[in-house]
Amino acid sequence: MAHAVISCLHANLAATEAVLCDIDQLGIDTITCLGDLVGYGPQPNEVVELIRARQIPSCQGCWDEDIIEGLNSCECSYPSQLAERRGQRAHHWTAAQLSEENKAFLASLPLSLRRDRLLFVHGSPNSQHEYLLPDMNAFAALERVEAAQADTLFCGHTHRPYVRELREGVIKMRLRRAVANPGPDIEREVDLPVRRIVNAGSVGEPRHGGTSATYVIHHEQDDSVEIREVPYDVERTCQAIVAAGLPPLFAWRLRHGFEYAERADDASHVCER
Amino acid sequence: MAMWALLSGLRGDLTVYAAVQAELRRQRVDTLFVLGDLIGPEREANALLERLQQPRRGDLQPHCIYGWWEEQLLAERGFRGERRADALRQSGGEAAVAALLQAVDPGHMAWLASLQFGFVELDCALLHGSSTDVGDSLTADTAPLQLLDRLTRMEANRLFTARSGEQFCVELCGGGIESRLRDLEGERQQHQSVPSRKVIGVGSGLHYTLYDPGSDHIAFRRAGGPIHATGRGFV
Numbered sequence: 001m002a003h004a005v006i007s008c009l010h011a012n013l014a015a016t017e018a019v020l021c022d023i024d025q026l027g028i029d030t031i032t033c034l035g036d037l038v039g040y041g042p043q044p045n046e047v048v049e050l051i052r053a054r055q056i057p058s059c060q061g062c063w064d065e066d067i068i069e070g071l072n073s074c075e076c077s078y079p080s081q082l083a084e085r086r087g088q089r090a091h092h093w094t095a096a097q098l099s100e101e102n103k104a105f106l107a108s109l110p111l112s113l114r115r116d117r118l119l120f121v122h123g124s125p126n127s128q129h130e131y132l133l134p135d136m137n138a139f140a141a142l143e144r145v146e147a148a149q150a151d152t153l154f155c156g157h158t159h160r161p162y163v164r165e166l167r168e169g170v171i172k173m174r175l176r177r178a179v180a181n182p183g184p185d186i187e188r189e190v191d192l193p194v195r196r197i198v199n200a201g202s203v204g205e206p207r208h209g210g211t212s213a214t215y216v217i218h219h220e221q222d223d224s225v226e227i228r229e230v231p232y233d234v235e236r237t238c239q240a241i242v243a244a245g246l247p248p249l250f251a252w253r254l255r256h257g258f259e260y261a262e263r264a265d266d267a268s269h270v271c272e273r
Numbered sequence: 274m275a276m277w278a279l280l281s282g283l284r285g286d287l288t289v290y291a292a293v294q295a296e297l298r299r300q301r302v303d304t305l306f307v308l309g310d311l312i313g314p315e316r317e318a319n320a321l322l323e324r325l326q327q328p329r330r331g332d333l334q335p336h337c338i339y340g341w342w343e344e345q346l347l348a349e350r351g352f353r354g355e356r357r358a359d360a361l362r363q364s365g366g367e368a369a370v371a372a373l374l375q376a377v378d379p380g381h382m383a384w385l386a387s388l389q390f391g392f393v394e395l396d397c398a399l400l401h402g403s404s405t406d407v408g409d410s411l412t413a414d415t416a417p418l419q420l421l422d423r424l425t426r427m428e429a430n431r432l433f434t435a436r437s438g439e440q441f442c443v444e445l446c447g448g449g450i451e452s453r454l455r456d457l458e459g460e461r462q463q464h465q466s467v468p469s470r471k472v473i474g475v476g477s478g479l480h481y482t483l484y485d486p487g488s489d490h491i492a493f494r495r496a497g498g499p500i501h502a503t504g505r506g507f508v
């Protein structure tokens with residue numbers, strides 16, 4: 001059986017429809033969504049309603065949380081004050097647009113979903129706001145998966161799809177305790193388990209250097225993961241962004257598929273507020 | 274280089290603190306770190322808190338951070354926003370919360386609230402638990418992957434921790450991991466080695482630790498206090 005994982009729809013209806021159509025055409029009927037249904041994009045109600053209508057199990061993303069809880073993260077998640085102001089404008093616009101029913105739906109979303117040894121989260125098992133970037137320290141990455149008691153961790157939030165396998169890990173250690181008769185130091189070699197992180201990329205706000213929407217398919221038969229790129233009507237969304245009065249930069253970014261535009265400065269930073 | 278002394282878990286016990294200070298006077302120690310749990314529910318802590326804030330002549334000046342018990346008290350007395358001493362309430366019930374409130378004069382709260390979560394000195398992180406939480410209890414039996422993660426988060430070569438109360442030193446001294454990454458640009462493989470790092474449990478109460486940052490030498494000690502005469506530590 002194959003299973004599709006989508007993330008970071010960001011109120012981009014054209015992209016969401018195109019991805020769901022691609023999944024349907026492949027005959028896949030199990031879909032999991034990793035959150036960020038809203039934010040940046042011009043159709044928050046439409047996208048939330050589409051996910052609700054299709055009964056797609058979903059986790060809560062960082063934007064979904066902020067819309068419910070109010071903006072609580074610090075400026076650290078933006079590269080500049082201008083970017084922060086744009087983000088805040090999108091936040092207030094989205095909060096004003098979303099129906100109470102759709103807000104209640106976002107509030108009801110769980111932080112993680114689990115199917116056997118597969119774990120689905122938005123950012124990391126620690127926080128919706130933590131970025132698991134592809135070049136993150138391999139031991140720290142492995143620790144996130146291991147601490148969550150998963151074999152494969154599906155995440156989003158970085159808007160860049162990747163599959164990272166961590167294998168052949170071993171840690172050598174020397175242990176000394178202060179006890180009555182300490183004896184010699186104990187030396188041990190600990191084998192680390194093989195684990196995998198799969199980032200589903202972003203449907204509605206890709207940052208992989210191209211304009212197409214991305215998502216992943218997990219083929220359960222051979223446990224392989226396929227990264228899918230889906231072209232969609234970018235112009236339709238860009239026009240809606242401008243018509244809604246959202247920052248035109250969001251349209252410019254979608255149109256060019258820029259990789260670095262408004263990416264968080266220090267991605268490893270987790271906001272404590 | 275002169276040595277550091279690291280202690281924790283005094284829990285209001287001035288006798289223990291005085292015994293450690295007396296012993297430090299006879300050694301080549303120039304910096305004293307007290308890694309939290311200055312207070313506890315079992316005895317009045319005011320005399321100890323006064324001595325920590327106003328050292329006696331001959332005392333090494335203590336550099337204190339807050340620990341799990343201070344966190345509970347600060348929360349209960351409204352210094353942590355909406356949070357209260359929930360963890361303590363869960364583990365010890367209302368009686369434990371009341372005892373903790375009883376142990377510390379409100380006059381000490383401003384000083385306790387001014388204490389930091391930890392220190393970073395040279396390439397060492399000095400914390401009560403770990404960077405993930407003041408209550409994170411690292412022991413000699415904690416999985417090495419977790420220890421390495423806690424070190425990585427602090428970007429430190431040495432992590433001194435106190436929460437477990439144990440005295441131990443785990444040295445990560447070799448190994449590595451393969452990482453295979455596939456994205457839209459293709460596939461690449463990367464090897465990463467385990468960096469040479471240490472996690473040190475400093476002990477609690479009379480059990481304290483000496484550290485020489487110049488030689489990286491660690492010594493576990495027990496102050497010859499009034500409780501037990503036999504030494505449990507070793508050099």
Ligand SMILES: [Zn+2]
Pocket residue numbers: 008010036061157158159202
């Ligand atoms: Zn997102």
Ligand SMILES: [Zn+2]
Pocket residue numbers: 036061062063122128157158
């Ligand atoms: Zn996000």
